[in-house]
Amino acid sequence: MNTIVTVLYYVLTAYIAVLIVWNFLKRKSWQEELLYVIVLIPFVLRLLRLK
Amino acid sequence: MMRKLVSAAIGTALAVFAGISFHHSRHLREPVVPGPAVSRVATLGDYFAPLKGTINDANIYILEGKEPGGTVLLLGGTHPEEPAGRLAAWIFAENAELRQGRILLVLSANRSGTTATRIGGAYPADFTIPTAWGGQTFRMGDRWSNPLDQWPDPEVYLHYPSRQQLAYVDIRNLNRCFPGRPDGLLTERTCYAICELIRREKVDIEIDFHEAELQYPVISTIVAHERGADLAAAASMFISSLEGFAIGVENSPKALRGLSHREIGDATGAISLLLEAPEPFLDATRGRTDRRLLLTGRDPFVVRAGRRGLLFEKIDEKGWPIDVRVGRHTSTVLQVLEIWSGDHPDRAVVVAGVPRYAEVVEKGTGAFLKDPKSVDPGRLSFE
Ligand SMILES: [Zn+2]
Numbered sequence: 120m121n122t123i124v125t126v127l128y129y130v131l132t133a134y135i136a137v138l139i140v141w142n143f144l145k146r147k148s149w150q151e152e153l154l155y156v157i158v159l160i161p162f163v164l165r166l167l168r169l170k
Numbered sequence: 171m172m173r174k175l176v177s178a179a180i181g182t183a184l185a186v187f188a189g190i191s192f193h194h195s196r197h198l199r200e201p202v203v204p205g206p207a208v209s210r211v212a213t214l215g216d217y218f219a220p221l222k223g224t225i226n227d228a229n230i231y232i233l234e235g236k237e238p239g240g241t242v243l244l245l246g247g248t249h250p251e252e253p254a255g256r257l258a259a260w261i262f263a264e265n266a267e268l269r270q271g272r273i274l275l276v277l278s279a280n281r282s283g284t285t286a287t288r289i290g291g292a293y294p295a296d297f298t299i300p301t302a303w304g305g306q307t308f309r310m311g312d313r314w315s316n317p318l319d320q321w322p323d324p325e326v327y328l329h330y331p332s333r334q335q336l337a338y339v340d341i342r343n344l345n346r347c348f349p350g351r352p353d354g355l356l357t358e359r360t361c362y363a364i365c366e367l368i369r370r371e372k373v374d375i376e377i378d379f380h381e382a383e384l385q386y387p388v389i390s391t392i393v394a395h396e397r398g399a400d401l402a403a404a405a406s407m408f409i410s411s412l413e414g415f416a417i418g419v420e421n422s423p424k425a426l427r428g429l430s431h432r433e434i435g436d437a438t439g440a441i442s443l444l445l446e447a448p449e450p451f452l453d454a455t456r457g458r459t460d461r462r463l464l465l466t467g468r469d470p471f472v473v474r475a476g477r478r479g480l481l482f483e484k485i486d487e488k489g490w491p492i493d494v495r496v497g498r499h500t501s502t503v504l505q506v507l508e509i510w511s512g513d514h515p516d517r518a519v520v521v522a523g524v525p526r527y528a529e530v531v532e533k534g535t536g537a538f539l540k541d542p543k544s545v546d547p548g549r550l551s552f553e
Binding site: 121124125128143144149152153156157159160163164165167168169170 | 173174177178180181184185188189192193196286317318321322355
């Protein structure tokens, strides 16, 4: 049961990461782009099981 | 398009830089040179099979004397952000000679917690204790198991079996999960394995090493289960008159669940004691949270808090160096063992070769860490 919940959280993390990338691609201003890039980092590190 | 590529490159660079640092912090190997009394090294998984092969399948160093006697368990690394506890246990593992009885040593009770530092805490990833042979580097850890090993946290943490409601994050705090739950999460299962070890090895006394911020009222003290109250009181008296530092005694509260001093005493036959030493690094009012502060315990902001009467322990410009904190732990254990052995000759644990407070302060913790290059690599253990 706990393992299923953990896997679902990784799926959720991946989903949010994809949304962030999507938003990054849609941005017109450099400042907003950088903001999305920085927000993305913890999601990527968790998916790669680094943090 | 070009701009997007530059942004993505900046992000990748930051992620790689952070990722390497986190990977290093999680996988740094810490060598142990087992001392003369270590007869074998078991793991927690030997006492509770589901833990086998997990990150919390911690080493148990079994030190045996020539004569049979009692058994003592020393727990280092229950809270890995309190490094004096791990270092004190390390000194026992590498130096202790045993005349009678047994000492069981765990240097990384919550091994998962040693592999990550506090999110947003700006902790250093590691620290180095200087030695004559160059220095030994240790992982700096945190109070809670690494979320990579136990995630997510529940909205509400109900302690098992009391059903007391605790802070949600404390479901990853080893010292809030005792006596543990065999079908629980990793931290609860680790507590269960430690209790199984205590029951199966018929441990007489379990001593859990900690450090506390100076703003926390439970500091410079032995917290004792009621079955250990007399032992702790006698140790406190002898320490305060013989060892060169003062230590108090607190009774383990009955209403506060999940803590080792309460639950191990209730759930097993062992007397449970918990030692707290002062660690200014943990104080909320500290300044720069770096390796220097971790090792010297010197911080002008904590000193200022002390002048305003906000602390439960004294501090001045000399701070609370790591050697002072480690020496407090070694001397306290030695006094507890001497008093216990005097009162229980058939269950005695008689140890030599472990430095007391004055010696650790004079020579430094590093003087009692063994050079891993000095022994056959096959003899080394890694934490
Ligand atoms: Zn602690």
